[in-house]
Amino acid sequence: MRRLFNILFRSFLAAxxxxxxxxxxxxxxxxxxxxxxxxxxxxxxxxxPVDILRxxxxxxxxSTGSAAEAYFALGFIYTQDRLGQLLKTRRAAQALLPLEQMGEI
Structure with missing residues (x-):
């Protein structure tokens, strides 16, 4: 009985x-x-200055002084939040291109 207890106890500790x-x-x-x-x-x-507060x-x-800077900040935020998704999409798109064009992107 003691051996069974030791086995169960060690199994519990391992888990x-x-x-x-x-x-x-x-x-x-x-x-x-x-x-x-x-x-x-x-x-x-x-x-x-462009301030991006979260x-x-x-x-x-x-918050910024002009619309162009606000649009740039919006693109920066999108890229910061979704970089992995953008890279995955780019790799998928490159696989569909002909081999001659893959080095141009």
């Missing part, structure tokens, strides 16, 4: 350790997939 490892890896991967919104960027061609739900709010 808990495996659960902790899986949880740690999942946390690391989810944390790494979120873009860093706190970074400051300087871009040539933008004349005035609320608690990560919804962006753009």
């Amino acid at each position: 808990c350790a495996a659960g902790l490892v899986v949880s740690g890896v999942a946390y690391f991967l989810l944390r790494a997939s979120v873009p860093k919104y706190e970074e400051d960027f300087s871009v040539e061609g933008i004349e005035g 609320d608690a739900s990560a919804i962006p709010h753009i």
Whole structure:
């Protein structure tokens, strides 16, 4: 009976350790997939300051002096949030192009 208890106890400890490892890896991967919104960027061609503030739900709010800068900020936000999707779509589109044109993009 004692041997059965030891086997069950060790199995339980192994399952808990495996659960902790899986949880740690999942946390690391989810944390790494979120873009860093706190970074400051300087871009040539933008004349005035552009502020992109995100609320608690990560919804962006753009404040700027001109419409052109607001459109640039909107494209920047879209790219920042959906970079993985954009890269995947680009790779899929390149696979459909003829081989001669694949180096041009």
